[in-house]
Amino acid sequence: MKIGYIFAGQGAQKxxxxxxxxxxxxxxxxxxxxxxxxxxxxxxxxxxxxxQEALNETEKTQPAILTTSIAMLKAFESLVDVKPSAVVxxxxxxxxxxxxxxxxxxxxAVQLVKKRGAYMQDAVPLGVGGMTALMGLSPEEAEAIVAxxxxxxxxxxxxxxxxxxxxxxxxxxxxEMAHEFAKEAGARRVIPLAVSAPFHTSMLKPAEDNLAKxxxxxxxxxxxxxxxxNVNGRIVSSVEEIPSYLAKQVTSSVRWIDCIESMKKMxxxxxxxxxxxxxxxxxxxxxxxxxxxxxxxxxxxxxxTVEAIKQTTTxxxxx
Numbered sequence: 001m002k003i004g005y006i007f008a009g010q011g012a013q014k015x016x017x018x019x020x021x022x023x024x025x026x027x028x029x030x031x032x033x034x035x036x037x038x039x040x041x042x043x044x045x046x047x048x049x050x051x052q053e054a055l056n057e058t059e060k061t062q063p064a065i066l067t068t069s070i071a072m073l074k075a076f077e078s079l080v081d082v083k084p085s086a087v088v089x090x091x092x093x094x095x096x097x098x099x100x101x102x103x104x105x106x107x108x109a110v111q112l113v114k115k116r117g118a119y120m121q122d123a124v125p126l127g128v129g130g131m132t133a134l135m136g137l138s139p140e141e142a143e144a145i146v147a148x149x150x151x152x153x154x155x156x157x158x159x160x161x162x163x164x165x166x167x168x169x170x171x172x173x174x175x176e177m178a179h180e181f182a183k184e185a186g187a188r189r190v191i192p193l194a195v196s197a198p199f200h201t202s203m204l205k206p207a208e209d210n211l212a213k214x215x216x217x218x219x220x221x222x223x224x225x226x227x228x229x230n231v232n233g234r235i236v237s238s239v240e241e242i243p244s245y246l247a248k249q250v251t252s253s254v255r256w257i258d259c260i261e262s263m264k265k266m267x268x269x270x271x272x273x274x275x276x277x278x279x280x281x282x283x284x285x286x287x288x289x290x291x292x293x294x295x296x297x298x299x300x301x302x303x304x305t306v307e308a309i310k311q312t313t314t315x316x317x318x319x
Contacts, residue, residue: 001312003082004268006284006293007069007089007096008275009254013061015050017276018068020299022048027074031106035067038107039114043067058196062092062117063110069096069274070106072296076272079306085268086235088228088259090280091159091200092116094249102224103242112246115214119207120250121196129198131158131169132179136188139257142166145185149178158200159254162286164188169198200254208250215243226266233258260287270312272296272305 021028022044032044046055047064054060069089073096076082089097095113098104104112134142139160146168149155155170155178168178175198179190197204220242226235229245233255236242260283263271270292273280278295285293294305 001270001309002266002268003084003309004263004266004271005073005084005087005097005100006271006273006280007087007093007100008065008273008277008280009090009092010058010061010065012275012277012279013055013065014276015052015055016048017064017297018071019048021068021071021075021302024299025071025075025078027078028071031067031071031074034107035063035110038110039063057117058121059114059117062113065092065275066096066099066110066113068276069093070099072274072302073100075302076274076296076306079302080309082272082309084225084272086226086228086263086266088230088263090256090283091230091249091254093275094227094230094246096274097227098220098223098242098246100225101227103221103227103239105219105221108218112211112214112218116207116211116250119210120199120204123204123207124197126196128172129154129170129201129203130172130175131167131193131195131198132175132182133189133191133193134166134168134182134187135191136164137166137182137185138163139166141185142168142182145178145181148181149174152177154198154201154203156198156201157253158198160257161254162257162283164286165283167193169201170203171198200250200252202251204250208247211250212243212247215247218243228259228262230254230256230259233262235262256283257287260284260291264288264291270294270309272309
């Protein structure tokens with residue numbers, strides 16, 4: 001078994017996420033407490049008690065998911081001695097990946113993603129842009145649709161989530177044309193997403209610029225395990241590259257397919273998913289069914305994952 005870690009992005013947030021980890025693991029409690037101190041407000045109570053509307057605000061969602069994911073990671077690490085061969089996160093999750101790799105301190109990360117959320121939220125006025133998931137079309141078909149719709153305004157690929165699930169975003173007029181072209185091309189479903197801006201498009205350039213400035217005062221460290229970037233799906237080769245990749249990621253397509261295929265080429269056959277849900281496991285199964293995904297999102301899934309890893313390790317040792 002060769003293990004990789006994958007970390008959730010924005011969208012899976014829900015009231016009460018991680019509360020059972022806080023209750024049962026001292027290492028998880030410490031993460032929530034550190035987040036409160038770093039942010040200067042009671043993020044923990046917001047996560048556990050809501051309201052959901054406040055938790056859905058991008059500026060609060062991003063530190064909430066990062067904190068929950070790392071709290072789950074710490075609980076897992078307290079139960080089993082595993083060193084991943086590589087780590088990666090979906091969009092926001094890339095910050096969690098760097099925390100897990102030791103290249104970014106958690107307190108710095110949680111402050112950064114709070115600002116990231118605010119910058120992303122403010123970059124494009126409400127009602128100007130949006131995002132849409134295209135189901136049942138290949139990346140090439142989606143790219144052709146985007147090229148055609150670009151005549152009507154800005155529209156770009158936001159996420160290459162899976163071979164038949166591509167997310168596009170841009171100005172609403174161009175996006176609406178892309179909807180029609182996608183239906184003509186035989187898309188199984190065209191789903192407008194409930195987001196406040198066209199994330200991972202060039203329209204977020206102000207957010208990229210602001211983030212780049214913020215990172216000038218943040219300390220990054222050598223990665224203890226390889227970290228892959230969403231920008232190109234490859235391993236970040238040096239600590240000096242981390243800030244530019246994290247800033248550029250805001251306006252670049254999330255190349256999740258490439259990330260998972262890169263991990264497969266590294267010989268990774270098992271992924272452990274951390275975060276409030278198991279959306280990433282569904283993406284991975286569509287990319288390569290031979291890769292096993294163990295998702296950790298509650299105590300039951302935590303213990304099941306730990307047991308599965310221990311059993312496999314014992315078997316391999318015995319053989």
